[in-house]
Amino acid sequence: MIKKLGLVNPNDDVDFFRVSSTKYILELSKKSNLVIFYADEIWDGKQTESHYFKSFKLKPNQAAEIGLLIDSLNILPIPSDKFIEDWSQGFDGITYVIEWKKDNQYSFKRYWTPSATINLQEARVLSDFADRQLDNIIDYQVKKKLFEKEIPFYSWRYNGAIITKAISDMKAFRQYKRKKRKQLKDQ
Template sequence: MKHFTILVLSFLYINAFAQNKEIKGDTAFVYEYYKEFAEELQLTNFSTSQNDFSFRLWNLGHVVELVVHNDSVSAQLVNYIYRFNRKDTKRDTISSKIQLDSAKALSFYQIITHSGILDLPSDNQIEGWAQGLDGITYNIEYANSKTQWFKNYWTPTAQKSLPEALFVINFLEQVFDSLDLETYNAAFKEQLPHRGCYTFGEGLIHCYAMSVISIGYYGSTKLPFGYEVSKYFGKIGKLRTNIGIMFSHQFDRFNNCDISIYTLKNLLIKKHKYFLAYNYRIRKLNFIENENTLTNHKVYSGLQVNNNLNFLIGFDYLIANQDQWGLSFIANQSISKIDIDLFGKASLFQDRLDYQIGANKYLSIKNISTTFGLEYEQFMDFRNLKFSLSVGI
Protein backbone atom coordinates (compact mmCIF):
# COMPACT_ATOMS: atom_id res chain seq x y z
CA MET A 1 0.00 0.00 0.00
CA LYS A 2 2.88 2.34 0.82
CA HIS A 3 4.49 1.75 -2.59
CA PHE A 4 1.14 2.34 -4.31
CA THR A 5 0.69 5.66 -2.49
CA ILE A 6 4.19 6.80 -3.47
CA LEU A 7 3.47 5.83 -7.10
CA VAL A 8 0.22 7.80 -7.18
CA LEU A 9 1.82 10.86 -5.56
CA SER A 10 4.71 10.68 -8.04
CA PHE A 11 2.29 10.54 -10.96
CA LEU A 12 0.32 13.53 -9.65
CA TYR A 13 3.51 15.49 -9.13
CA ILE A 14 4.79 14.79 -12.63
CA ASN A 15 1.43 15.62 -14.17
CA ALA A 16 1.15 18.88 -12.23
CA PHE A 17 4.69 19.80 -13.21
CA ALA A 18 3.98 19.05 -16.88
CA GLN A 19 0.88 21.27 -16.81
CA ASN A 20 2.99 24.22 -15.61
CA LYS A 21 5.58 24.39 -18.38
CA GLU A 22 6.98 27.81 -19.03
CA ILE A 23 5.71 29.11 -22.39
CA LYS A 24 7.94 31.48 -24.35
CA GLY A 25 7.59 33.27 -27.67
CA ASP A 26 4.62 34.99 -29.28
CA THR A 27 1.46 33.68 -27.60
CA ALA A 28 -0.61 36.87 -27.88
CA PHE A 29 -2.92 35.98 -30.78
CA VAL A 30 -2.96 32.54 -32.42
CA TYR A 31 -1.36 30.30 -29.81
CA GLU A 32 -4.67 29.13 -28.33
CA TYR A 33 -6.11 28.46 -31.79
CA TYR A 34 -3.21 26.19 -32.76
CA LYS A 35 -3.31 24.49 -29.37
CA GLU A 36 -6.97 23.55 -29.93
CA PHE A 37 -6.36 22.63 -33.57
CA ALA A 38 -3.47 20.35 -32.59
CA GLU A 39 -5.83 18.60 -30.19
CA GLU A 40 -8.42 18.22 -32.96
CA LEU A 41 -5.77 16.65 -35.23
CA GLN A 42 -4.69 14.39 -32.33
CA LEU A 43 -1.14 15.69 -32.27
CA THR A 44 1.23 15.62 -29.30
CA ASN A 45 0.22 17.86 -26.41
CA PHE A 46 3.35 19.99 -25.97
CA SER A 47 2.03 21.42 -22.70
CA THR A 48 2.03 18.05 -20.93
CA SER A 49 4.40 15.78 -22.87
CA GLN A 50 7.63 14.71 -21.17
CA ASN A 51 9.47 13.94 -24.41
CA ASP A 52 13.13 14.92 -24.59
CA PHE A 53 12.29 17.19 -27.52
CA SER A 54 9.20 17.91 -29.65
CA PHE A 55 8.90 20.16 -32.70
CA ARG A 56 6.08 21.23 -35.04
CA LEU A 57 6.11 23.28 -38.22
CA TRP A 58 2.74 24.64 -39.37
CA ASN A 59 2.20 25.65 -42.97
CA LEU A 60 -0.97 26.21 -45.01
CA GLY A 61 -2.48 22.77 -45.47
CA HIS A 62 -0.03 20.68 -43.48
CA VAL A 63 1.81 20.32 -40.21
CA VAL A 64 4.88 18.19 -39.68
CA GLU A 65 5.70 17.01 -36.15
CA LEU A 66 8.87 15.49 -34.71
CA VAL A 67 9.29 13.73 -31.36
CA VAL A 68 12.54 12.64 -29.68
CA HIS A 69 12.19 10.31 -26.70
CA ASN A 70 14.82 8.02 -25.21
CA ASP A 71 17.08 8.45 -28.27
CA SER A 72 14.21 7.45 -30.57
CA VAL A 73 13.32 9.92 -33.34
CA SER A 74 9.92 9.81 -35.05
CA ALA A 75 8.02 12.20 -37.31
CA GLN A 76 4.58 12.44 -38.82
CA LEU A 77 2.94 14.62 -41.44
CA VAL A 78 -0.69 15.72 -41.25
CA ASN A 79 -2.26 17.22 -44.38
CA TYR A 80 -5.48 19.11 -43.72
CA ILE A 81 -8.03 21.33 -45.41
CA TYR A 82 -11.34 22.97 -44.48
CA ARG A 83 -14.42 22.12 -46.48
CA PHE A 84 -17.81 23.83 -46.67
CA ASN A 85 -20.73 24.44 -49.01
CA ARG A 86 -21.08 27.82 -50.70
CA LYS A 87 -23.65 29.14 -48.20
CA ASP A 88 -22.35 27.34 -45.10
CA THR A 89 -20.92 29.18 -42.14
CA LYS A 90 -19.74 25.94 -40.56
CA ARG A 91 -16.73 24.18 -42.03
CA ASP A 92 -15.50 20.64 -41.64
CA THR A 93 -11.85 19.63 -41.34
CA ILE A 94 -10.58 16.88 -43.62
CA SER A 95 -7.18 15.51 -42.65
CA SER A 96 -4.78 12.68 -43.44
CA LYS A 97 -1.95 11.50 -41.19
CA ILE A 98 1.25 9.92 -42.55
CA GLN A 99 4.02 8.39 -40.44
CA LEU A 100 7.33 9.39 -42.02
CA ASP A 101 10.07 6.79 -42.30
CA SER A 102 13.07 6.84 -39.96
CA ALA A 103 15.41 8.33 -42.57
CA LYS A 104 13.13 11.32 -43.15
CA ALA A 105 12.59 11.74 -39.39
CA LEU A 106 16.35 11.79 -38.75
CA SER A 107 16.94 14.21 -41.64
CA PHE A 108 14.25 16.53 -40.24
CA TYR A 109 15.84 16.40 -36.79
CA GLN A 110 19.28 17.23 -38.17
CA ILE A 111 17.93 20.19 -40.14
CA ILE A 112 16.27 21.56 -37.00
CA THR A 113 19.32 21.16 -34.75
CA HIS A 114 21.95 22.28 -37.29
CA SER A 115 20.07 25.19 -38.87
CA GLY A 116 19.88 27.38 -35.76
CA ILE A 117 16.12 27.93 -36.19
CA LEU A 118 15.64 27.28 -32.46
CA ASP A 119 17.69 30.38 -31.64
CA LEU A 120 15.71 32.71 -33.92
CA PRO A 121 13.12 34.87 -32.09
CA SER A 122 9.53 35.24 -33.28
CA ASP A 123 8.95 37.87 -35.98
CA ASN A 124 7.46 40.38 -33.52
CA GLN A 125 10.89 40.58 -31.88
CA ILE A 126 12.82 41.03 -35.13
CA GLU A 127 13.45 44.65 -36.07
CA GLY A 128 12.19 45.49 -39.55
CA TRP A 129 9.95 42.42 -39.97
CA ALA A 130 6.79 43.73 -41.64
CA GLN A 131 3.29 42.42 -40.88
CA GLY A 132 0.23 42.13 -43.11
CA LEU A 133 -3.28 40.75 -43.41
CA ASP A 134 -2.74 38.36 -46.32
CA GLY A 135 0.23 36.19 -47.21
CA ILE A 136 1.42 33.00 -45.49
CA THR A 137 2.31 32.68 -41.82
CA TYR A 138 4.64 29.86 -40.75
CA ASN A 139 4.30 28.80 -37.12
CA ILE A 140 6.94 26.90 -35.20
CA GLU A 141 6.39 25.14 -31.88
CA TYR A 142 8.89 23.17 -29.87
CA ALA A 143 9.23 21.93 -26.33
CA ASN A 144 11.33 19.93 -23.92
CA SER A 145 10.26 18.54 -20.56
CA LYS A 146 10.31 21.98 -18.90
CA THR A 147 9.72 24.70 -21.48
CA GLN A 148 7.58 25.31 -24.55
CA TRP A 149 8.11 27.85 -27.35
CA PHE A 150 5.69 29.23 -29.96
CA LYS A 151 6.90 31.49 -32.80
CA ASN A 152 5.36 33.10 -35.89
CA TYR A 153 6.94 34.17 -39.17
CA TRP A 154 4.65 36.15 -41.46
CA THR A 155 5.47 35.82 -45.18
CA PRO A 156 9.28 35.66 -45.12
CA THR A 157 9.38 36.26 -48.89
CA ALA A 158 7.82 39.73 -48.36
CA GLN A 159 10.62 40.91 -46.05
CA LYS A 160 12.93 42.03 -48.87
CA SER A 161 16.49 41.11 -47.94
CA LEU A 162 16.06 40.98 -44.17
CA PRO A 163 18.73 38.48 -42.99
CA GLU A 164 16.40 36.74 -40.54
CA ALA A 165 13.78 36.28 -43.28
CA LEU A 166 16.35 34.74 -45.61
CA PHE A 167 17.34 32.45 -42.75
CA VAL A 168 13.70 31.26 -42.37
CA ILE A 169 13.32 30.80 -46.13
CA ASN A 170 16.45 28.64 -46.24
CA PHE A 171 15.20 26.53 -43.33
CA LEU A 172 11.80 26.01 -44.97
CA GLU A 173 13.38 25.03 -48.30
CA GLN A 174 15.52 22.42 -46.58
CA VAL A 175 12.51 20.93 -44.77
CA PHE A 176 10.26 20.92 -47.83
CA ASP A 177 12.92 19.31 -50.03
CA SER A 178 14.05 16.76 -47.46
CA LEU A 179 10.55 15.58 -46.56
CA ASP A 180 9.01 16.06 -50.03
CA LEU A 181 6.06 17.86 -48.46
CA GLU A 182 4.64 19.22 -51.72
CA THR A 183 4.28 15.72 -53.18
CA TYR A 184 2.42 14.47 -50.12
CA ASN A 185 0.16 17.52 -50.11
CA ALA A 186 -0.61 17.23 -53.84
CA ALA A 187 -1.58 13.56 -53.38
CA PHE A 188 -3.84 14.53 -50.50
CA LYS A 189 -5.64 17.22 -52.51
CA GLU A 190 -6.00 14.89 -55.49
CA GLN A 191 -8.17 12.44 -53.54
CA LEU A 192 -10.55 15.13 -52.19
CA PRO A 193 -14.17 14.86 -53.42
CA HIS A 194 -14.71 17.33 -56.26
CA ARG A 195 -17.75 18.87 -54.57
CA GLY A 196 -18.16 21.92 -52.41
CA CYS A 197 -15.56 24.53 -51.47
CA TYR A 198 -12.15 24.19 -49.84
CA THR A 199 -9.78 26.53 -48.03
CA PHE A 200 -6.60 26.24 -45.99
CA GLY A 201 -7.85 29.02 -43.75
CA GLU A 202 -6.15 32.18 -45.00
CA GLY A 203 -8.35 33.71 -47.67
CA LEU A 204 -7.88 31.49 -50.74
CA ILE A 205 -11.04 29.50 -51.50
CA HIS A 206 -11.44 26.94 -54.28
CA CYS A 207 -14.94 25.76 -55.22
CA TYR A 208 -15.89 22.96 -57.56
CA ALA A 209 -18.70 23.90 -59.89
CA MET A 210 -21.76 21.72 -60.06
CA SER A 211 -21.57 19.33 -63.02
CA VAL A 212 -23.32 21.02 -65.94
CA ILE A 213 -24.63 17.71 -67.29
CA SER A 214 -25.07 14.33 -65.62
CA ILE A 215 -26.35 11.12 -67.13
CA GLY A 216 -26.85 7.62 -65.80
CA TYR A 217 -28.94 4.58 -65.05
CA TYR A 218 -32.26 4.92 -63.23
CA GLY A 219 -34.24 1.72 -62.65
CA SER A 220 -36.28 -0.07 -60.03
CA THR A 221 -37.57 -3.47 -58.93
CA LYS A 222 -40.81 -2.99 -60.90
CA LEU A 223 -39.36 -1.04 -63.84
CA PRO A 224 -35.82 -2.38 -64.20
CA PHE A 225 -34.76 -0.41 -67.28
CA GLY A 226 -34.26 3.31 -67.39
CA TYR A 227 -32.06 6.38 -67.51
CA GLU A 228 -31.91 9.93 -66.25
CA VAL A 229 -30.36 13.08 -67.67
CA SER A 230 -29.98 16.41 -65.88
CA LYS A 231 -28.56 19.75 -66.94
CA TYR A 232 -27.87 22.89 -64.95
CA PHE A 233 -28.07 26.28 -66.67
CA GLY A 234 -26.14 28.78 -64.57
CA LYS A 235 -26.31 31.26 -67.44
CA ILE A 236 -27.96 31.41 -70.84
CA GLY A 237 -25.93 33.89 -72.82
CA LYS A 238 -25.29 36.79 -70.46
CA LEU A 239 -28.47 36.13 -68.49
CA ARG A 240 -28.01 34.39 -65.14
CA THR A 241 -30.75 31.77 -64.92
CA ASN A 242 -29.83 29.26 -62.17
CA ILE A 243 -32.25 26.67 -63.56
CA GLY A 244 -31.86 22.91 -63.34
CA ILE A 245 -33.80 20.38 -65.45
CA MET A 246 -33.98 16.62 -64.90
CA PHE A 247 -35.57 14.08 -67.24
CA SER A 248 -36.03 10.43 -66.24
CA HIS A 249 -37.58 7.42 -67.98
CA GLN A 250 -38.18 3.98 -66.46
CA PHE A 251 -39.80 1.05 -68.25
CA ASP A 252 -40.10 -2.73 -68.49
CA ARG A 253 -40.80 -5.27 -71.24
CA PHE A 254 -44.60 -5.10 -70.76
CA ASN A 255 -45.25 -1.50 -71.85
CA ASN A 256 -45.22 -0.14 -68.29
CA CYS A 257 -43.36 3.15 -67.96
CA ASP A 258 -42.74 6.14 -65.72
CA ILE A 259 -41.63 9.46 -67.27
CA SER A 260 -40.78 12.54 -65.22
CA ILE A 261 -39.62 16.09 -66.04
CA TYR A 262 -38.53 18.20 -63.06
CA THR A 263 -37.38 21.82 -63.21
CA LEU A 264 -36.03 23.96 -60.37
CA LYS A 265 -35.27 27.68 -60.31
CA ASN A 266 -32.97 29.16 -57.62
CA LEU A 267 -33.59 32.72 -56.43
CA LEU A 268 -31.30 34.75 -54.16
CA ILE A 269 -33.21 37.57 -52.46
CA LYS A 270 -31.51 39.66 -49.77
CA LYS A 271 -28.99 36.87 -49.11
CA HIS A 272 -31.77 34.29 -48.66
CA LYS A 273 -32.20 31.38 -51.06
CA TYR A 274 -35.66 30.56 -52.47
CA PHE A 275 -36.93 27.99 -54.96
CA LEU A 276 -39.63 27.61 -57.60
CA ALA A 277 -40.20 24.13 -59.02
CA TYR A 278 -42.47 22.25 -61.40
CA ASN A 279 -42.76 18.49 -61.89
CA TYR A 280 -44.62 16.79 -64.74
CA ARG A 281 -44.96 13.03 -64.41
CA ILE A 282 -46.87 10.48 -66.50
CA ARG A 283 -47.13 6.79 -65.62
CA LYS A 284 -48.60 3.85 -67.47
CA LEU A 285 -48.79 1.05 -64.93
CA ASN A 286 -50.71 -2.19 -65.19
CA PHE A 287 -49.84 -2.83 -61.53
CA ILE A 288 -52.48 -0.41 -60.26
CA GLU A 289 -56.03 -1.69 -60.16
CA ASN A 290 -58.62 0.25 -62.20
CA GLU A 291 -55.98 2.66 -63.43
CA ASN A 292 -53.81 2.72 -66.53
CA THR A 293 -52.47 6.19 -67.33
CA LEU A 294 -51.83 8.61 -64.46
CA THR A 295 -50.51 12.16 -64.83
CA ASN A 296 -49.24 14.48 -62.10
CA HIS A 297 -48.70 18.24 -62.27
CA LYS A 298 -46.84 19.52 -59.21
CA VAL A 299 -45.96 23.16 -58.51
CA TYR A 300 -43.77 24.20 -55.56
CA SER A 301 -42.21 27.17 -53.85
CA GLY A 302 -39.79 26.97 -50.97
CA LEU A 303 -36.70 28.23 -49.22
CA GLN A 304 -33.40 27.22 -47.69
CA VAL A 305 -34.23 26.82 -43.99
CA ASN A 306 -30.57 26.63 -42.96
CA ASN A 307 -27.27 25.84 -44.62
CA ASN A 308 -28.13 22.19 -45.22
CA LEU A 309 -31.94 21.97 -45.20
CA ASN A 310 -34.34 22.93 -48.02
CA PHE A 311 -38.13 22.80 -47.76
CA LEU A 312 -40.73 23.26 -50.51
CA ILE A 313 -44.53 23.20 -50.40
CA GLY A 314 -47.07 23.25 -53.20
CA PHE A 315 -49.97 21.38 -54.78
CA ASP A 316 -50.30 18.13 -56.73
CA TYR A 317 -52.96 17.78 -59.42
CA LEU A 318 -53.47 14.11 -60.32
CA ILE A 319 -55.27 13.25 -63.55
CA ALA A 320 -56.69 9.71 -63.41
CA ASN A 321 -60.09 8.02 -63.56
CA GLN A 322 -60.99 10.45 -60.80
CA ASP A 323 -58.99 13.66 -60.78
CA GLN A 324 -57.65 14.76 -57.42
CA TRP A 325 -56.01 17.75 -55.79
CA GLY A 326 -53.56 17.42 -52.93
CA LEU A 327 -50.91 19.24 -50.93
CA SER A 328 -47.33 18.35 -51.84
CA PHE A 329 -44.08 18.70 -49.88
CA ILE A 330 -40.34 18.25 -50.53
CA ALA A 331 -37.60 18.27 -47.89
CA ASN A 332 -33.89 17.82 -48.56
CA GLN A 333 -31.19 17.48 -45.87
CA SER A 334 -27.53 17.63 -46.89
CA ILE A 335 -24.89 15.99 -44.69
CA SER A 336 -21.78 17.58 -46.19
CA LYS A 337 -19.30 15.81 -43.94
CA ILE A 338 -20.10 12.42 -45.52
CA ASP A 339 -21.38 13.71 -48.89
CA ILE A 340 -24.91 12.35 -48.53
CA ASP A 341 -28.23 14.02 -49.30
CA LEU A 342 -31.39 12.71 -47.66
CA PHE A 343 -34.74 13.61 -49.20
CA GLY A 344 -38.44 13.06 -48.77
CA LYS A 345 -41.37 13.86 -51.04
CA ALA A 346 -45.05 13.52 -50.16
CA SER A 347 -48.46 14.32 -51.62
CA LEU A 348 -51.43 14.37 -49.26
CA PHE A 349 -54.79 13.62 -50.88
CA GLN A 350 -58.19 13.24 -49.26
CA ASP A 351 -57.98 9.45 -48.96
CA ARG A 352 -54.24 8.64 -48.90
CA LEU A 353 -50.62 9.73 -48.68
CA ASP A 354 -48.23 9.12 -51.59
CA TYR A 355 -44.57 9.48 -50.67
CA GLN A 356 -40.94 8.90 -51.62
CA ILE A 357 -37.91 8.72 -49.33
CA GLY A 358 -34.31 8.23 -50.38
CA ALA A 359 -30.65 9.15 -50.24
CA ASN A 360 -27.93 10.16 -52.69
CA LYS A 361 -24.25 9.52 -52.06
CA TYR A 362 -21.70 11.67 -53.89
CA LEU A 363 -18.21 10.46 -54.78
CA SER A 364 -15.33 11.61 -56.92
CA ILE A 365 -13.83 8.66 -58.84
CA LYS A 366 -10.77 9.63 -60.85
CA ASN A 367 -12.00 13.24 -60.82
CA ILE A 368 -15.42 12.20 -62.19
CA SER A 369 -18.39 13.29 -60.07
CA THR A 370 -20.42 10.15 -59.38
CA THR A 371 -23.79 9.84 -57.62
CA PHE A 372 -25.36 6.68 -56.19
CA GLY A 373 -29.04 6.85 -55.29
CA LEU A 374 -31.49 4.64 -53.41
CA GLU A 375 -35.20 5.47 -53.15
CA TYR A 376 -38.43 3.89 -51.91
CA GLU A 377 -41.81 5.00 -53.27
CA GLN A 378 -45.41 4.29 -52.38
CA PHE A 379 -48.00 5.51 -54.89
CA MET A 380 -51.60 4.36 -54.37
CA ASP A 381 -51.21 0.59 -53.92
CA PHE A 382 -47.98 0.54 -55.96
CA ARG A 383 -44.68 0.11 -54.07
CA ASN A 384 -41.28 0.33 -55.70
CA LEU A 385 -37.59 0.38 -54.78
CA LYS A 386 -35.46 2.49 -57.11
CA PHE A 387 -31.74 2.59 -57.87
CA SER A 388 -29.65 5.17 -59.71
CA LEU A 389 -26.06 5.69 -60.80
CA SER A 390 -25.06 8.85 -62.65
CA VAL A 391 -21.83 10.60 -63.63
CA GLY A 392 -21.09 14.25 -64.35
CA ILE A 393 -19.90 15.22 -67.81
Protein backbone atom coordinates in the same frame (compact mmCIF):
# COMPACT_ATOMS: atom_id res chain seq x y z
CA MET B 1 -7.41 20.79 -32.92
CA ILE B 2 -4.41 19.18 -31.21
CA LYS B 3 -6.60 16.36 -29.87
CA LYS B 4 -8.51 15.94 -33.15
CA LEU B 5 -5.27 15.57 -35.13
CA GLY B 6 -3.57 13.40 -32.52
CA LEU B 7 -0.74 15.87 -32.01
CA VAL B 8 1.40 16.21 -28.89
CA ASN B 9 -0.17 18.51 -26.33
CA PRO B 10 2.38 20.99 -24.91
CA ASN B 11 1.15 20.01 -21.43
CA ASP B 12 2.11 16.35 -22.00
CA ASP B 13 5.45 15.02 -20.84
CA VAL B 14 6.67 14.60 -24.44
CA ASP B 15 9.37 16.63 -26.22
CA PHE B 16 8.43 17.76 -29.72
CA PHE B 17 9.09 20.14 -32.62
CA ARG B 18 6.17 21.41 -34.71
CA VAL B 19 5.80 23.71 -37.73
CA SER B 20 2.26 24.86 -38.55
CA SER B 21 1.14 26.88 -41.56
CA THR B 22 -1.71 27.01 -44.04
CA LYS B 23 0.28 24.48 -46.09
CA TYR B 24 0.54 21.73 -43.47
CA ILE B 25 1.41 20.82 -39.91
CA LEU B 26 4.66 18.95 -39.37
CA GLU B 27 5.44 17.32 -36.04
CA LEU B 28 8.52 15.48 -34.83
CA SER B 29 8.40 13.63 -31.51
CA LYS B 30 9.03 10.24 -29.96
CA LYS B 31 5.26 9.72 -30.23
CA SER B 32 5.04 10.41 -33.98
CA ASN B 33 6.82 11.94 -36.94
CA LEU B 34 4.27 13.14 -39.43
CA VAL B 35 2.96 15.81 -41.73
CA ILE B 36 -0.75 16.61 -41.81
CA PHE B 37 -2.70 18.36 -44.56
CA TYR B 38 -6.14 19.76 -43.83
CA ALA B 39 -9.06 21.46 -45.58
CA ASP B 40 -12.18 23.17 -44.23
CA GLU B 41 -15.38 22.71 -46.21
CA ILE B 42 -17.04 25.77 -47.76
CA TRP B 43 -20.70 25.41 -48.67
CA ASP B 44 -23.01 28.13 -49.93
CA GLY B 45 -20.28 30.71 -49.36
CA LYS B 46 -19.77 29.77 -45.69
CA GLN B 47 -17.38 27.54 -43.82
CA THR B 48 -19.13 24.48 -42.42
CA GLU B 49 -18.08 22.37 -39.45
CA SER B 50 -16.69 19.68 -41.78
CA HIS B 51 -12.95 19.21 -42.14
CA TYR B 52 -10.77 16.77 -43.98
CA PHE B 53 -7.34 15.72 -42.69
CA LYS B 54 -4.74 13.43 -44.17
CA SER B 55 -1.63 12.37 -42.26
CA PHE B 56 1.57 11.09 -43.80
CA LYS B 57 4.12 9.36 -41.60
CA LEU B 58 7.64 10.56 -42.15
CA LYS B 59 10.34 8.00 -42.76
CA PRO B 60 13.03 7.84 -40.05
CA ASN B 61 15.61 9.31 -42.44
CA GLN B 62 13.27 12.27 -43.21
CA ALA B 63 12.81 13.00 -39.48
CA ALA B 64 16.56 12.73 -38.90
CA GLU B 65 17.29 15.04 -41.84
CA ILE B 66 14.82 17.64 -40.50
CA GLY B 67 16.44 17.42 -37.06
CA LEU B 68 19.87 18.02 -38.58
CA LEU B 69 18.49 20.92 -40.63
CA ILE B 70 16.97 22.57 -37.53
CA ASP B 71 20.35 22.36 -35.80
CA SER B 72 22.49 23.39 -38.79
CA LEU B 73 20.34 26.46 -39.55
CA ASN B 74 20.08 27.30 -35.83
CA ILE B 75 16.27 27.64 -36.09
CA LEU B 76 15.32 27.38 -32.41
CA PRO B 77 17.03 30.58 -31.15
CA ILE B 78 15.44 32.81 -33.83
CA PRO B 79 13.00 35.12 -32.00
CA SER B 80 9.37 35.55 -33.02
CA ASP B 81 8.95 38.08 -35.86
CA LYS B 82 7.58 40.81 -33.57
CA PHE B 83 10.99 40.91 -31.85
CA ILE B 84 12.96 41.25 -35.09
CA GLU B 85 13.44 44.85 -36.13
CA ASP B 86 12.09 45.72 -39.61
CA TRP B 87 10.21 42.42 -40.07
CA SER B 88 7.32 43.08 -42.48
CA GLN B 89 3.72 42.35 -41.52
CA GLY B 90 0.71 41.90 -43.78
CA PHE B 91 -2.69 40.30 -44.24
CA ASP B 92 -2.01 37.68 -46.87
CA GLY B 93 0.88 35.30 -47.33
CA ILE B 94 1.89 32.33 -45.22
CA THR B 95 2.38 32.57 -41.48
CA TYR B 96 4.55 29.90 -39.92
CA VAL B 97 4.29 28.93 -36.27
CA ILE B 98 7.20 27.04 -34.80
CA GLU B 99 6.69 25.29 -31.49
CA TRP B 100 9.07 23.13 -29.57
CA LYS B 101 9.25 21.57 -26.17
CA LYS B 102 12.34 20.12 -24.49
CA ASP B 103 12.07 18.98 -20.88
CA ASN B 104 10.31 21.86 -19.10
CA GLN B 105 11.01 24.49 -21.78
CA TYR B 106 8.29 25.39 -24.27
CA SER B 107 8.56 27.87 -27.13
CA PHE B 108 5.86 29.28 -29.45
CA LYS B 109 7.05 31.62 -32.22
CA ARG B 110 5.24 33.16 -35.18
CA TYR B 111 6.70 34.35 -38.52
CA TRP B 112 4.64 36.18 -41.12
CA THR B 113 5.79 35.35 -44.68
CA PRO B 114 9.59 35.23 -44.27
CA SER B 115 10.04 35.68 -48.04
CA ALA B 116 8.53 39.18 -47.76
CA THR B 117 11.42 40.35 -45.56
CA ILE B 118 14.21 38.55 -47.37
CA ASN B 119 16.68 41.38 -46.67
CA LEU B 120 16.90 40.19 -43.02
CA GLN B 121 19.19 37.28 -42.15
CA GLU B 122 16.54 35.62 -39.93
CA ALA B 123 13.97 35.83 -42.74
CA ARG B 124 16.38 34.32 -45.27
CA VAL B 125 17.12 31.41 -42.93
CA LEU B 126 13.44 30.77 -42.15
CA SER B 127 12.40 31.10 -45.79
CA ASP B 128 15.09 28.64 -46.85
CA PHE B 129 14.08 26.27 -44.04
CA ALA B 130 10.28 26.36 -44.49
CA ASP B 131 9.76 27.20 -48.15
CA ARG B 132 12.53 25.22 -49.72
CA GLN B 133 14.39 22.63 -47.70
CA LEU B 134 11.56 21.36 -45.48
CA ASP B 135 9.19 21.09 -48.46
CA ASN B 136 11.84 19.12 -50.33
CA ILE B 137 12.58 16.72 -47.46
CA ILE B 138 8.91 15.86 -46.87
CA ASP B 139 8.09 15.56 -50.61
CA TYR B 140 5.54 18.36 -50.23
CA GLN B 141 4.36 18.49 -53.86
CA VAL B 142 3.73 14.72 -54.04
CA LYS B 143 1.87 14.64 -50.71
CA LYS B 144 -0.11 17.77 -51.60
CA LYS B 145 -1.36 16.17 -54.84
CA LEU B 146 -2.35 12.95 -53.04
CA PHE B 147 -4.22 14.97 -50.41
CA GLU B 148 -6.02 17.19 -52.93
CA LYS B 149 -7.24 14.15 -54.91
CA GLU B 150 -8.97 12.79 -51.80
CA ILE B 151 -10.69 15.94 -50.51
CA PRO B 152 -14.37 14.92 -50.36
CA PHE B 153 -15.83 18.44 -50.66
CA TYR B 154 -16.94 20.40 -53.72
CA SER B 155 -15.62 23.65 -52.25
CA TRP B 156 -13.06 24.11 -49.49
CA ARG B 157 -10.57 26.45 -47.87
CA TYR B 158 -7.02 25.19 -48.03
CA ASN B 159 -3.61 26.76 -48.17
CA GLY B 160 -5.06 30.25 -47.77
CA ALA B 161 -7.43 30.04 -50.74
CA ILE B 162 -10.96 28.87 -51.48
CA ILE B 163 -11.01 26.12 -54.08
CA THR B 164 -13.99 24.73 -55.98
CA LYS B 165 -13.88 21.34 -57.65
CA ALA B 166 -15.15 21.01 -61.21
CA ILE B 167 -18.43 19.09 -61.26
CA SER B 168 -18.12 16.10 -63.58
CA ASP B 169 -20.91 13.94 -62.13
CA MET B 170 -24.17 15.92 -61.75
CA LYS B 171 -26.01 13.03 -60.10
CA ALA B 172 -23.36 12.74 -57.36
CA PHE B 173 -23.36 16.53 -56.95
CA ARG B 174 -27.16 16.65 -56.52
CA GLN B 175 -26.95 13.92 -53.85
CA TYR B 176 -24.19 15.84 -52.09
CA LYS B 177 -26.21 19.06 -52.30
CA ARG B 178 -29.25 17.39 -50.69
CA LYS B 179 -27.07 15.94 -47.96
CA LYS B 180 -25.52 19.38 -47.23
CA ARG B 181 -28.91 21.10 -47.11
CA LYS B 182 -30.17 18.49 -44.64
CA GLN B 183 -27.02 18.80 -42.50
CA LEU B 184 -27.26 22.58 -42.38
CA LYS B 185 -31.00 22.45 -41.63
CA ASP B 186 -30.42 20.03 -38.72
CA GLN B 187 -27.78 22.27 -37.12
